[in-house]
Structures are given as structure tokens and as C-alpha cells.
Amino acid sequence: MDNNIITGAMTALVTPIKNDKLDEETYAKLIQRQIDNGIDAVVPVGTTGESATLTHDEHRVCIEIAVDVCKNTKTKVLAGAGSNATHEAVGLAKFAQEHGADGILSVTPYYNKPTQKGLYLHYKEIANSVEIPVLLYNVPGRCACEIGTETIIKLFRDCENIYGVKEASGNIEKCVDLLAHEPRLIVISGEDAINYPILSNGGKGVISVTSNLLPDYTASLTHFAMDSDFLKAKEINDNMYNVNKVMFCESNPIPVKAAMYIAGLIPTLEYRLPLCKPSKENLKNIEKVITQYNIKGF
Template identity: 80%
Template sequence: MDQNIIIGAMTALITPFKNGKIDEKGYENLIKRQIKNKIDAVVPVGTTGECATLTHDEHRICIEIAVSVCKNTSTKVLAGAGSNSTHEAVGLAEFAREHGADGILSVTPYYNKPTQKGLYLHYKAIAKAVSDIPVLLYNVPGRCGCEVETDTIIKLFNDCENIYGVKEASGNIDKCVDLLAHEPRLIVMSGEDAINYPILSNGGKGVISVTSNLLPNYTSKLTHLALDNKFLEAKKINDEMYNINKIMFCESNPIPIKAAMFIAGLIESLEYRLPLCEPSKENLIKIEKIMKQYDIKGF
């Protein structure tokens, strides 16, 4: 499985809407822009992709588009395939594998607040169902109401050959240190843009970024410098990105990033799925002001 694992600079893709439906052509163009800017993998239909409000058919369409656009390129597809229901998560994972995704990103089951045993059994079932492609766990307690503890992550890593690591989005750098101190073979990916550099410099192997929807070239350069052990150069980019990384979370993700993409002319319309809605006028002004500090490349 080592040769198949997915690391490096990754983008948690937004899902553009047009007149209430997925803007499929717009989605294709966004992915092509990511490929052009040397992103190692795109991540369709994660939290940033508003997966919680997509129908299952829409979820599948996004995966199919991502796989089609990335075919015959060096950019891989790590497909979002999580749910609060294990059988639904397994079904999405199987669909992604059957339709050519290179790997699976599976978010912690939300709302149910399962025990650590329940989380272990949930992820084990997913890993077993798609045993021939890599699976990345996704720990984001702030969104899901529960956390995959260090011991559980390590047990899953040791017991399931295709579970290769975790997207760590708790915002807790201590958790990343804890994981790698106890299991240095584990792949830890940053899921929190503000601390991308600290995680990479501690041994993380990549990032799954929200900001890279807007600035894929910055994110790619930062990540690849860090992976090449050029930490001072990587830190400089991380420092440059601090303001944009912070403002992208002034309201619930993906509200700010979609607004920024619209302001930059990268999506045709600013549409969300309720209960998500447009940012406040005050935050919209702040987002636009900070965006002026950066060179945002178009298509």
C-alpha cells in the first residue's frame, strides 16, 4: 500500500452551484486550475464541498467529475466518503473506488457521538469494503461532536492495511505531536490552514487546505518546500498566508472561501445550500480587503 498513499498539497474543493444545482462546468474548471497550479490531489465533497447538504446523486456526480478531469494527470483524487451512518459511508466509499478515485477521505461520524469502539468498528468496516485503495481518517471534533483518540487512530493504522493516516483538523498541534511520537510511520495531514507549517515541520506529510481553492500556487509551494526540508522558506510562505488563512474562517467553512472565490471571479454565482448562507456585509468587506494582499491567479 505504501506506493499508493496520497500525500502532499491537497485542496478541499468547494462545490459551485448555479441556479440551485451543481455548476458542473464550473467545477471542472476549478479542478483544472488546481492541476495547473501543481496540487498533488483534489478532495471533492468533503466539509468544504458542502457534502452534508448534497444529495447522494450529487455527491457521486462530484466524484465522477473529479476523476474524469484528473485522469491522465499527476493530480490524484482523494474522494470524500463519510457519513454519520456506516452503511452509507461504505456505499459512498465503494462508489468512489469503482469510479476511479485514488483514495478515500472519511470524516468522523457526526451527531451520533459514538464511543471509541464504535469509531474503530465504523472505520474498520469502510477499510474492509475498499481494501485495495488507501483510506485517510478525518478527525474534526469541532464539526462532528466527537474525536478519534490517538490510541484508536494507531489501532486502526496497525489493524487495517489500507488505513495510512489521518487528516488532523482539531486545531491541536499537541495531538499531531502525540500521534507521531507514538507511531512515526503514520501519515499526518494538516486539516487546519493556520497551522499547516507547524504540522509539516513536526513530520506531517501534507495539507488538505481550504485556502488553496483560492491560492493553490501558494499552498503547493509551501507544502513542497517543507517536504524538501526547506523549512525557513516554507515558514516564510506560511507567514505570508496567515491573514488569508485566518479570514477564511471568520464564519463557518465554506462560507468565506466561496465568497472569496466569487469576488475573485472564479465562480459565476455566490450560492450556498441552506442552512449555509452568504457572509455578513462586514465580513465580506474584510475578506475583499485581505484578498488584495495576494496575487490570485485566474484560469
């Protein structure tokens, strides 16, 4: 498993939409741009990819495109394969494996608020259904439930292909707690504003929203930190503070898609309802902030 785990600088891909349909051409271009700018893995159809409002067919197409574009490159595909129904998550995990994904990212079941026992059984069933690596995704702010430290460690020890967790709770103490009790666990930052603190505490990578816009910045920050050059990593993290903050002025992925549209990276600014365009005030602020950075095109 050690040779197959997915770490480093990773991008939680946006899903471009045009005339209410998946813009496959732009999606492929965006993924190639990530590859060209040093990203270690792309993460299709996660939270940032509006997975909750895509059809199942669209979800699968996004995984297929990511695998096709990343084929014969060093960039891996960590496919989103989560649901609040275990059987649906298992189906997506199997699809991802069958179609060449290098691993899966599986979010905690949302809305139905399972117990820790339910979470354990949910993830164990997903892990047992595939052989590729599985990364847990803890984001209590969206899912109304949190994977407890003991549950994460038990899953890691009991399921050979569960190798770590994407921590998006915003709680540094949770990351310290996890690594203090199980130093072999792979902790991945899921909060751009605290990428550096998590990496400097022993985290092994990031899954970033901002890297849709600035993949080269995110790759450099992550690689410096993983090489223990923490001064350079912190300098980049500090430089990115303003853009990381504005990327969450409204619910993700509203701001990042707006920023990418302003920067000319996506041709249309469309979301799936109930997500919608940002307010005029926030749109102006996003535009003001991103002018501070050198955004590379295609």
C-alpha cells in the same frame, strides 16, 4: 500501499452551485486550475464541498467529475466518503473505488457521538469494504466526537489500507503525540493556520481550504516543507496568515466561496441552506484581505 498513499498539497474543493444545482462546468474548470497550479491531490465533497447538504446523486457526480478531469495527470483524487451511518459511508467508499478515485477521506460520524469502540468498528468496516487507501478525518469541532490517539494507531496497525489521518482538531500536541507513538503514520494538516507547524513536526501534507483561492502558494509551502526547506515554507505560511484567518471568519465554506466569487473564480455566490452568504462586514473584510495576494485565474 506505500506507492499508493496520497500526500502533499491537497485542496478541499468547494462545490459551485448555480440556480440551486451543481455547476458542473465551473467545477471541472476549478479542478483543472488546481492541476495547473501544482496541487498533488483534490478532495471532492468534503466539508468544504458542502457534502452534508448535497444529494447522494450530486455527491457521486462530483467524484466522477474530479476523476475525469484528473485522469492522465499527476493529480490524484481523494474522494470524500463519510457519513454518520456506516452503511452510507461504505456505499460512498465503494462508489469512489469503482469510479476511479485514488483514495477516500472519511469523516468521523457526526451527531450520534459514537464511543471509541464504535469509531474503530465504523472505520474498520469502511476499510474492509475497499482496497484503495483510506485517510481518517478527525474534526471534533464539527462532529462532536474525536478519534483518540490509541484508536487512530490501532486502526492504522489493524487495517492495511488505512494509512493516516487528516488532523483538523487544531491541536498540535495531538499531532506530536501521534507521530511520537507511531512514526509510520501519515499525518495530514487539516487546519490552514497551522499547516507549517504540522509539516515541520513530520506531517506529510495538507488538505487546505485556502488553496481553492491560492493553490500555487499552498503547493509551494507544502513542497518546500516536505523537502526540508523550512525557512522558505515558513515565509510562505507567514505571508498567508491573513488570508488563512479570514477564510474562517464564518463557518467554512462561507468565506472561501465569497472570496472566490469576488476573485471571479465562480460565477455565482450560492450555498445550500442552512449555509448562507456572509455578513456585509465580513464580505468587505474578505475583499480587503484577498487584494494582498496574487490570485491566478483560469
